[in-house]
Amino acid sequence: MDSATAPNAPAERFTAPGAWRHGLRYGLMGLPLAFVALPLYVILPNHYARDFAVPLAALGAVLLGARLFDAVLDPWIGRWTDRLFARSHRAVLRAGGAAAVVLALGLWGLLFPPATLRDDTTALLVWAGALLAVTYTAYSVASVAHQAWGTRLGGTEAQRSRISGWREGLALAGVLTAAVLPGTLGLAATVAAFAVLLALGWIAWRAAVVPTARGLTMGVIPRTHPLRQPRFLRLLAVFVVNGTASAVPATLVLFFVQDRLQAPASIEPAFLATYFLCAALSLPLWLRLVPRLGLARTWLAGMALAVLVFVWAANLGTGDVWPFLAVCALSGVALGTDLALPSALLTGLMDELGERGQREGAYLGWWNFAAKLNLALAAGLALPLLDVFGYTPGARDADALWTLTVAYCLLPCALKLLAAGLLHTLLIRPARQSAAALSSSLKAHS
Secondary structure (H helix, E strand, O other): OOOOOOOOHHHHOOOOOOHHHHHHHHHOOHHHHHHOHHHHHHHHHHHHHHHOOOOHHHHHHHHHHHHHHHHHHHHHHHHHHHHHHHHOHHHHHHHHHHHHHHHHHHHHHHHOOOHHHOOOHHHHHHHHHHHHHHHHHHHHHHHHHHHHHHHHOOOOHHHHHHHHHHHHHHHHHHHHHHHHHHHHHOHHHHHHHHHHHHHHHHHHHHOOOOOOHHHOOOOOOOOOOHHHOHHHHHHHHHHHHHHHHHHHHHHHHHHHHHHHOOOOHHHHHHHHHHHHHHHHHHHHHHHHHHHHHOHHHHHHHHHHHHHHHHHHHOOOOOOOHHHHHHHHHHHHHHHHHHHHHHHHHHHHHHHHHOOOOOOHHHHHHHHHHHHHHHHHHHHHHHHHHHHHOOOOOOOOOHHHHHHHHHHHHHHHHHHHHHHHHHHHHHHHHHHHHHHHHHHHHHHHHO
C-alpha cells in the first residue's frame, strides 16, 4: 500500500527521513504554551505581592479561584474542540490563533495592570481575577486543540511517542527560555518574546501534517462518557498518582535547597536548568526504548529510576550541592518518560476504543483537568503535612529538616511506587494476559 494512502500515513511522516521538519512544525506551538506557565504560575504571585503590596491571603484566594475555574472548564473546552475538528482543521487553527492573541494580551494585562488600579488593592484583585479567568481559558483552548491535533495523527506506539516527544521536548525548551528571560531582559521583553514565539508556533502549526479521514477511526460516534470508560479511568488513575508524585518535589524543591542543603541562592537556577535540560535530552533515549519495551514498560522504567534517585536524595545534607545537581540531572531523565509516554498511551487507548477522529477533545479535556489536579493535590498534601509535623521555612533543627526530607524525598517515592503498582496491575498485566489469550486462541485454530 502506498504511504500516502496508508491508514497511519500522517504519523509515519514523523519517522520518515527528514521527519524532523514535521516534528518541528507540529511541536513548535508547545514551546510558547509551556513558556507562559512560568510567568503565570511563578512570577505573577511574586510580582503582585512585592511590586503592588497585595496581601498574600487575598492573592492566594484569587489565584485558587482562577485555577479551579480553569480546571473545571477543560472538559467543556475538549468537547467544543471535537466539534471544531468535525467542521474542519481550519476551524481548529482559527480557534487556536484567536486563543493565542487573547493569551498574549492577557499576559501583558496581568503583568502590567493599568496605573489607576495599582493603588487600589480591591480593584487590582478584581482585575487580576477577571483577566486570569480569560487568560487561563485562552491557554486551555490553545493547548487542548494542539494536543488533540497530535493525538489524531495516531500511528504505532513508537510513532505516537515520537509525536508527543516533539511537543514535550519543545515545551521543555519553552520552560528553560522562560526561566532565563525575566531575570535577564525584564518582564516587558519576556511578554514581547512570548508574543513572537506564539506567532511563530501558530504559523508552524498551520504548515503541520493534517490529520486526514484516512488516518482516523471511522464509524458511529460512541456515546459513552470518558469517565464511564473503565480503561480510560485505569489509565487516568495511574496518571494522577504518578503526576502527584512528580508535583510534590516540584512544590517543595526551594524549601529543600534553602533549608536542607543551605545552598547559596545563586546556584538555584542551575538546579532548575539541569532538571529540565536533562529531561529534554533524555527524550530521544526513552523513545528508542519504546519499540523494545512498549510504552507502559518504558514508563515503568522511568518510575523506577525516579524512586532510586529520590531515595539517594534523602541522604543529602548541608552543602551537598554537587550531589544534588546529580539528583536534578537523573530525576530530569526520569521526567522524560512522564512527558512523552502517558499521552501516547492515551492516543493508543482512543484508537482501541474507536474514539480517535471523533472525541479526542473530550478525553483530553478530562486529561488536562487531571494534570491540573495533580498540582493542587501536591500542594494540598505536602504543605499541610509539613506544618503538622513541625517544619517551618527557615528551620534548622534536625526534626524539622527530617520532616522536610520525608516530604520532599520519601513521600514522592511512596506515590511513585503506588503509581508503578497501578501501572503494572491495571495496564501491563491485563495487556499481557490478553496477548497470551490471543496466542492460545491462534494456536488452537492452527
